[in-house]
Amino acid sequence: MLQQFKTSGGKMPDASTFISSEMKEFATTINRIVGQLEDSQQVLRWQSEHDPLTRISNRRHLEKQLKSYLSDRPQAYLVLFLVDIDFFKRFNDSFGHLAGDEALCSVADVLQSVEFHGEKIVARFGGEEFCVVLASDCAFDAEQYAQQMRSKIEQLAIANPVDALCQYLTVSIGGVYAISPKMESYLSLFHQADMALYHAKEHGRDRYVVRNFV
Template identity: 40%
Template sequence: MNEPDFHRDPPLILIVDDEKTLRLVLRRAMEQEGYRVSEVGDGHQCLAFCTEQLPDIILLDAMMPVMDGFTCCAQLQERFGQKCPPVLMITGLNNQESVDRAFEAGATDYITKPIHWAVLRQRVRRLLHTHWVMAELHRKIEQERVLKAKLEEMNQELQRLVDLDGLTQIANRRAFDQALQQEWKRLAREQAPLSLILCDIDFFKAYNDTYGHQAGDECLKQVADILRKAAKRPADVVARYGGEEFVVILPNTSLRGAMQVAESIRSKLKSRAIVHEGSGVSKFVTLSCGVAGVIPPPKTTPDRLIAEADQALYKAKVEGRDRVVGNLVEV
């Protein structure tokens, strides 16, 4: 940590005293040290000055009319908190009660009258240095806090990108695997249903051959959008399973409920009427869906659920495509 350069950037000292003569003497003494100096005559003026501009240190007389130094110091602490500059209380009272009262009000240090000028200069210099060190420390802490927040934000964005399919902007296979494992364990504990929908775009190779890969990519995006809108709950996960295959994880959903979601997806795709002259079942792009549901048994894996959904999808294709077939997993 570098040392402060008070000569290049002189600190501002605020003198608060109702005695004009003492203010003048204090001003001269501080200016001889190279400091910038402002002065006010009472506590109210001190608070008003600090509201406009915070000095680097306040030399505050304890005994003043209207508002004494103890009250002024307490209000400074209340108003400015950690930003309050150090307060050096100047008091003619040299007893333990006055000293305790000064520190209770928030004074950083005190000095008694008659003022010992060498002591005053040393204490001002020490308080300014300490104040600068603390300000630098708070600044560095704030910088580290901001940097940490930015790094956390970047890490979250990186994690999001790692888990995202670049084309469709839905979850990728890696994210699907993680989400399924997580939901399987949770619902095994709760003994609640978990369902899976596997979707495959019918005759997608023919679509690519007919309209080109760019149109194929656009078709995949539209299907992903329909799936995303159909899986409305926060825990639902829509992912690209591979190629033209998609998958939907539906926690706390029975096989019957998942079948309804799958039919809704198929219906909404039909309503978009994406022309597909190369399809063997329709003039438009269609989906075949395999659905499986189970209450996960403890200490098992979701492999059986995936296999049953895959088998149901295969059955949907064999039976003529553009349909939903469901399998209830027997355990």
């Protein structure tokens, strides 16, 4: 029985396999405790990999997945987007943190909803910035995808009178498109996407800039 207990992941045989009522009760109790521990481990694992507000992946999980894309199962085509909500600090200061939190959750939902036939991860990168990684064995139009994200977020029609140029909350997007990137490209992908995001902001915000990885 001890060997079976070890090989079954710490669970006892089903209570029905025992004859005495004491062993039936003991097996039932042990299996219930083991089940509760397994559930707790799953909850803790989920919490360690997800943002508690938006319930999408956090930066830790993003980095883990991206490294997997680059090493364990390298994809032929990969794009990394950094998505930043325009003038979010002013929005937050004007309407309060509750409205700010609702806006963050709405943007996260939109980023998850944009369809892609391949590997995809959406993560909160920090503050009002998100990261979207797409990976596929087939070539795809990264600029078209960026435009879908930008327009769908604007279509949320979240009023933003603090922006003199647009009445609704908008985003700036910087992306880098790579063909067969390797693990040594990891930091460069973020750096080049960040530079693309900087140029999107410098040219007026509410737009995207996607560049080929170099």
